[in-house]
Amino acid sequence: MSDSTNICLSCGLCCDGTVIGFVQVGCEELPLLRDVIDIENTNGDGFFLQPCKKYCDGCTIYSRRPKQCASFECGILKSIEKQELDFDSALDIINVVKQKKFTIERELAVQQFNLQSQSFYFKMGEVKKLFQKKSPDLALTPSQLNLIEEIKQLDNLLANEFDV
Incomplete structure (x- = not known):
């Protein structure tokens, strides 16, 4: 198995809703995928929101995954394929992103925001x-300022390392 395949299977940040918010499914894929995953239908095509319910410490439908999933290449994967980044360095970056996500999720739970989305991508x-809507007259708490900083750092990592 190649480093690029291994990095995808060990990462999962696109599947868990960190990098991508939803997956588009073409009408030709619907009959094959309906048996495997719950898909919302829109004008003949479909989609499902991330996190993917078929991701649990790895893709459980990897050989039957949607075309968009199969064709998606993040910046980390492209860097490995171009040999600009080695496997261990890629894992280090992935682990930093996972830790940032964990920190943000923990802080969101403490802050008790009334968020509607189940997807981390859309929660952000x-x-x-x-x-942005918060009145400039109201001072942010140190915890809120820290949360804003963590989100900025995560956004920068995703933009710089994952090209999203």
Whole structure:
């Protein structure tokens, strides 16, 4: 198994909703995938929100995954394929992102925001909107300032290392 395949299977940040918010499914894939995963239908095509319910410490439908999943290549994967990044360095970056995500999720639970989305990807959008709407007259707590900083750091890592 190649390093690029191994990195995808050991990472899962696209499947768990960190990197991607949803997966588009073409009409030709619907009959094959309906048996495997719950898909929302829109105008003949479909989609499902991340986190993927078929991801549990690895993709459980890897050989039958949707085309969008199979064709997605993040910046980490591209860097490994171009030999700009070695496997261990890639894992280090992935682990930093996973730790940032864990820290943010823990802080979100403490802050008790009323977020609607189950997807981490869309939760981040909701949180950013909450802070943008916050009145400039109201001072942010140290915990909220820390959360904002953690989200900025995660966004930078995802933009710089994953090209998203």
